[in-house]
Amino acid sequence: MRSILFLLITLSLFHSANSKSMLLLKRGASISVEGNTFITSPDNSFTCGFYGLGSNAYWFAIWFTNSKERTVVWTANRDKPVNSQGSRVSIRRDGTMVLTDVDRSIVWQTNTRTTDVSAAELLNTGNLVLKNPRGDILWQSFDVPTDTLLPSQILTKDKRLIASFRKGSFESGYFNLYFGSNNVLSLITDSPQISSLYWPNPDYDVYTSGRTNYNGSRLAVLDDMGLLQSSDHFQANASDKGFGIKRRLTIDHDGNLRIYSLINSTGLWTITWQAISQPCQVHGACGSNGICVYAQKPKCICTPGYEVNDPSDWNAGCKPTFNQTLLNSKVKFLELSQTDYFGSDLYYKPNFTLKACQELCRRDSACKGFTYRTWGNGHCYVKNDLFNGFQSPDFPGSVYIKLPRSVKVSKPSIFNGSSTTCESREIEIPVGSPSMYAFARRTVRWVYLYSFCAALGALELIFILLGRWFLLRKHGVPTSVEAGYCMISSQFRRFNYAELKKITNNFREELGRGGSGTVYKGSLADDRLVAVKRLGDVFQAEDEFLAEIGTIGKINHMNLVRMWGFCSEGRHRLLVYEFVDNMSLDKHLFNSNFLGWKQRYAVALGTAKGLAHLHHECLEWVIHCDVKPENILLDNEFQPKIADFGLAKLSRRDGPGSEITRIRGTKGYRAPEWALNHPITAKVDIYGYGVVVLEMIKGVKFSYWVVDDADDQETPLKNLSWTVKEKAQCGNSSWVESIVDPRLKGKFSRKQAATLIQIGLSCVEEDRRKRPTMASVVQTLMECEDETEIKVLDKLELIY
Ligand SMILES: *[C@@H]1O[C@H](CO)[C@@H](O)[C@H](O)[C@H]1NC(C)=O
Numbered sequence: 176m177r178s179i180l181f182l183l184i185t186l187s188l189f190h191s192a193n194s195k196s197m198l199l200l201k202r203g204a205s206i207s208v209e210g211n212t213f214i215t216s217p218d219n220s221f222t223c224g225f226y227g228l229g230s231n232a233y234w235f236a237i238w239f240t241n242s243k244e245r246t247v248v249w250t251a252n253r254d255k256p257v258n259s260q261g262s263r264v265s266i267r268r269d270g271t272m273v274l275t276d277v278d279r280s281i282v283w284q285t286n287t288r289t290t291d292v293s294a295a296e297l298l299n300t301g302n303l304v305l306k307n308p309r310g311d312i313l314w315q316s317f318d319v320p321t322d323t324l325l326p327s328q329i330l331t332k333d334k335r336l337i338a339s340f341r342k343g344s345f346e347s348g349y350f351n352l353y354f355g356s357n358n359v360l361s362l363i364t365d366s367p368q369i370s371s372l373y374w375p376n377p378d379y380d381v382y383t384s385g386r387t388n389y390n391g392s393r394l395a396v397l398d399d400m401g402l403l404q405s406s407d408h409f410q411a412n413a414s415d416k417g418f419g420i421k422r423r424l425t426i427d428h429d430g431n432l433r434i435y436s437l438i439n440s441t442g443l444w445t446i447t448w449q450a451i452s453q454p455c456q457v458h459g460a461c462g463s464n465g466i467c468v469y470a471q472k473p474k475c476i477c478t479p480g481y482e483v484n485d486p487s488d489w490n491a492g493c494k495p496t497f498n499q500t501l502l503n504s505k506v507k508f509l510e511l512s513q514t515d516y517f518g519s520d521l522y523y524k525p526n527f528t529l530k531a532c533q534e535l536c537r538r539d540s541a542c543k544g545f546t547y548r549t550w551g552n553g554h555c556y557v558k559n560d561l562f563n564g565f566q567s568p569d570f571p572g573s574v575y576i577k578l579p580r581s582v583k584v585s586k587p588s589i590f591n592g593s594s595t596t597c598e599s600r601e602i603e604i605p606v607g608s609p610s611m612y613a614f615a616r617r618t619v620r621w622v623y624l625y626s627f628c629a630a631l632g633a634l635e636l637i638f639i640l641l642g643r644w645f646l647l648r649k650h651g652v653p654t655s656v657e658a659g660y661c662m663i664s665s666q667f668r669r670f671n672y673a674e675l676k677k678i679t680n681n682f683r684e685e686l687g688r689g690g691s692g693t694v695y696k697g698s699l700a701d702d703r704l705v706a707v708k709r710l711g712d713v714f715q716a717e718d719e720f721l722a723e724i725g726t727i728g729k730i731n732h733m734n735l736v737r738m739w740g741f742c743s744e745g746r747h748r749l750l751v752y753e754f755v756d757n758m759s760l761d762k763h764l765f766n767s768n769f770l771g772w773k774q775r776y777a778v779a780l781g782t783a784k785g786l787a788h789l790h791h792e793c794l795e796w797v798i799h800c801d802v803k804p805e806n807i808l809l810d811n812e813f814q815p816k817i818a819d820f821g822l823a824k825l826s827r828r829d830g831p832g833s834e835i836t837r838i839r840g841t842k843g844y845r846a847p848e849w850a851l852n853h854p855i856t857a858k859v860d861i862y863g864y865g866v867v868v869l870e871m872i873k874g875v876k877f878s879y880w881v882v883d884d885a886d887d888q889e890t891p892l893k894n895l896s897w898t899v900k901e902k903a904q905c906g907n908s909s910w911v912e913s914i915v916d917p918r919l920k921g922k923f924s925r926k927q928a929a930t931l932i933q934i935g936l937s938c939v940e941e942d943r944r945k946r947p948t949m950a951s952v953v954q955t956l957m958e959c960e961d962e963t964e965i966k967v968l969d970k971l972e973l974i975y
C-alpha cells in the first residue's frame with residue numbers, strides 16, 4: 176500500500192469529494208464499491224461499507240474509522256469476497272439486506288424477509304442494525320460476530336469468535352472462542368485433524384483456573400471500562416482500565432485472545448490484555464508432528480524424523496520421512512527435553528519408570544513416542560499421535576520420539592541452546608505492512624499480502640475507497656518494527672546519479688528494454704559488473720520508493736537476481752543489480768543455442784525455488800506477476816536467477832491521465848483470472864511458471880500462437896493437455912517422447928520429463944485452486960532430481 180500512498184493522497188484530492196457517507200441506508204437503497212458510499216456512526220468512530228484487499232476482493236465490513244490501518248471488526252462475507260464492480264449491498268423491498276456479487280448471486284443476506292425494516296444504521300458502538308419505523312431492532316451485526324467482540328457486544332451460547340486463517344485476510348481459521356458444554360469460556364483449536372482445548376489451561380480443572388461450570392447462562396462481555404467478564408466467573412481488566420478509550424477483544428490468527436486499545440494520537444493499537452502469555456501454549460499451532468519452539472520468536476519446526484508438508488501453511492503439519500511400518504521392527508528413541516505433545520495419550524501410567532514406559536511404547540505399534548514427566552515417581556504418557564507439540568521452559572520432563580533404528584536424525588540445536596539458523600535483527604517495515612503487534616507462531620508463514628501489482632492495477636477503485644482514510648493518515652507516518660527474519664546483511668547502498676552515469680559510461684551499452692524500464696551494463700570501481708535499470712515513468716514520492724527498495728533489497732536467494740543498490744535523485748529512479756552472464760532463458764530455448772535436458776531440469780527447479788522464496792519465505796509475500804523466460808536469467812553455470820521481482824510496486828506504465836489497465840504480465844503467460852476479474856494471488860505466478868516449464872519441455876514458445884483474442888490464448892496448452900491425457904490413458908508409454916523437444920534426440924530422463932509435464936499442466940489449470948503451490952513443486956522436483964538415467968547423458972549437456 177505504501178508505494179501508492181503518494182498517488183492516493185494526490186488523487187484522492189479529486190475523488191474524496193465523491194465519497195459519500197451517510198447515517199442511514201434506507202429500504203430500497205443500495206451501496207456499491209463504485210458508488211463510494213459508506214454508512215458511518217453518528218460519532219464517526221465506525222464506518223461500514225466495502226473493504227478491499229488486492230485488486231479485486233471486497234468485503235462488506237465494519238471498521239474503526241480512526242485506526243491507522245482501518246481495523247475491520249466485522250465482515251458479512253468473510254469466506255466469500257466479492258468483485259469490485261457490480262457488487263452491491265441493498266435493502267430489498269421485502270426487508271432483507273442482501274449482498275450480491277457482479278453476477279447477481281446472493282453472497283450473504285439477513286433473516287429479515289417480510290418484515291417492515293425501514294433502514295440500516297450504524298450505532299456508535301459499531302453495531303450495524305436494521306430497524307423498523309418504530310425503532311425496534313430486527314437484526315444486528317452484534318449477533319453474528321466474526322473474530323472481534325466490541326465493548327457492550329455480548330458473546331452468548333452457541334456463538335463463536337473465529338480467528339482468521341492468516342494475518343491480513345478474513346477467511347475463517349481454526350481457533351475459536353466459545354462456551355464449551357461445561358459452560359466455561361474456552362479457546363479451542365478446531366481443525367480438520369484435531370480439536371483441542373487450550374484455554375483455560377487443560378492441565379488443571381476449571382476451579383483451579385478460577386472458573387465455575389454451574390452457571391448455564393453462558394454470557395461474556397467486554398465493558399466500556401475495559402473489564403472482560405463471563406458467567407463462569409472469569410474476569411480480566413485491560414491494563415489501561417477506564418472510560419473514553421476505544422477497545423476491542425479479538426481472537427488473532429495466532430490463536431491468542433487479546434484486548435486492544437486504540438491510541439488516539441497515532442491510530443495504532445496496543446495490547447492491553449492477552450489470554451495466553453506463552454504463544455506455544457496454543458494447541459495445533461504447528462499442525463500434526465510439528466513442534467512450537469522459542470527461537471528468539473516462537474516458530475514451528477518438525478519433529479526430528481519428520482518433514483514439513485507445506486512450508487507456507489503449518490496447519491498442514493509434517494509427515495514422516497520413513498516408512499511407518501518400520502516402527503514395528505527395530506526402533507530407537509530420541510529425547511527432546513522440556514517438550515511435550517499435548518493429548519493423544521494412548522495410556523497414562525503414574526508411578527512408572529522411564530524404562531518401563533519405553534518398553535510399553537516399543538511393544539505397541541500404535542505408539543509414536545512417549546512423554547515422561549519426572550515429578551513424583553515419574554509419569555508415563557504413551558502417545559499415538561504427535562499433535563500439539565510445544566517446548567516449554569517449565570515443562571518437567573521430556574518427550575521420547577520413536578524412530579526406526581535405521582533412520583539417521585540429528586536433534587535440532589534448539590533443544591539444547593538458543594542458537595538458530597536465521598540471523599535475526601530488527602528491521603523497519605513500511606507503513607501499511609503488518610502492524611506493530613502482529614507476530615507469533617507463524618513466523619514462517621509471515622504475512623499474507625496481496626501483491627502490489629494487483630494493487631496498482633486496481634488503483635482507481637482502491638483509492639476512491641481509501642481516499643478519506645489516507646487523508647486521515649497523511650500526517651506523521653510512523654514506522655513500525657518487526658524483529659527477526661532471515662536476511663543476510665548486504666552491501667546494499669545508495670548511488671548518486673553522476674556515479675551511475677560514470678559506471679555505465681553514460682548509459683552506453685543497452686542490455687535490454689522492458690515494460691518497467693531500460694537496462695544498461697556497467698562496471699563498478701571494484702570491477703564488478705552490474706546491470707543498471709532505469710525505471711520508466713515513475714510516479715512515486717521518494718519515501719515510498721525508498722521503502723519499497725528497502726524491501727526488495729533485503730530479498731536474497733541464489734535464484735533471484737540480487738539488487739546491490741539504487742539511485743533516487745530528482746526524477747531519476749535507478750536500480751543496480753548484479754550482472755548475470757548468460758542472458759535470459761528464451762535465448763537458450765527457442766533458437767539453435769538450446770539447453771540440454773539436465774540444465775533444463777535444473778532451470779525448472781531453480782526457478783521454482785526462487786519463486787517459492789518470494790511466495791513463502793520472504794517477509795512479505797511478493798507476487799512476481801510477470802514470470803516468463805525473458806525474466807529468467809542464467810548465470811555462468813546456467814543456474815537460473817529470476818529478474819524483475821518486486822517491480823510491479825515501483826513502476827507504473829500508465830500515466831495518471833490514461834485509462835488504467837488492471838492487467839499485468841505478458842500475454843501468453845498470463846493466468847485466466849486476470850481476464851475474469853478474480854482476486855489476484857500468487858497463483859498467477861504458478862500459471863506463468865507452468866507455461867515456462869511446458870515451453871522448456873517442448874522447446875517451443877507457446878505465446879507465438881497467442882493472438883489478440885483472449886480465448887485463443889490457451890489453445891496450444893489445451894491441445895497439449897488433451898494429448899497427454901489421451902495418450903497416458905491408453906497406456907501409451909511413448910507419450911512423453913512425443914512431447915519433449917525433438918531436438919534433444921531422445922536424450923532426456925523419461926521420469927523427469929513425465930514429472931515436469933505433469934507439473935507444468937497442473938500449474939496451468941484454469942481453476943487456480945487446482946494449481947500447486949511453489950513449495951510443493953520444489954519438493955516434487957527435488958525428489959526426482961537425482962535420476963540415474965541422466966548420468967549417462969552428462970557429456971551431452973549443451974548441444975550447440
Ligand atoms: C450467571 O451469570 C450471569 C451473567 O454473568 C449472572 O447475571 C448470574 O447472576 C449468574 N448466576 C448465578 C447463579 O451465579
Ligand SMILES: *[C@@H]1O[C@H](CO)[C@@H](O)[C@H](O)[C@H]1NC(C)=O
Pocket residue numbers: 402410411412416
Ligand atoms: C478489575 O477492576 C475492577 C474494578 O476496579 C475490580 O473490582 C476487579 O477486581 C478487577 N479484576 C481483576 C481480575 O483484576
Ligand SMILES: *[C@@H]1O[C@H](CO)[C@@H](O)[C@H](O)[C@H]1NC(C)=O
Pocket residue numbers: 419420439
Ligand atoms: C480520544 O478521542 C476521543 C474522541 O475524540 C476522546 O473522547 C477521548 O477522550 C480521547 N482519549 C484520550 C485518551 O485522549
Ligand SMILES: *[C@@H]1O[C@H](CO)[C@@H](O)[C@H](O)[C@H]1NC(C)=O
Pocket residue numbers: 498499500501
Ligand atoms: C513400507 O514397507 C512395507 C514393508 O517393507 C511395504 O510393504 C510398503 O509398501 C512400504 N510402504 C511405502 C509407502 O513405501
Ligand SMILES: *[C@@H]1O[C@H](CO)[C@@H](O)[C@H](O)[C@H]1NC(C)=O
Pocket residue numbers: 525526552
Ligand atoms: C508408587 O510406587 C511406590 C514404590 O514402589 C509405592 O510405595 C507407592 O504407593 C506407589 N504410588 C502409587 C500412587 O501407586
Ligand SMILES: *[C@@H]1O[C@H](CO)[C@@H](O)[C@H](O)[C@H]1NC(C)=O
Pocket residue numbers: 588591592594
Ligand atoms: C547439544 O547437546 C549435545 C548432546 O546432548 C551436545 O553434544 C552439544 O554440545 C549440545 N550443543 C549445544 C550448542 O549446547
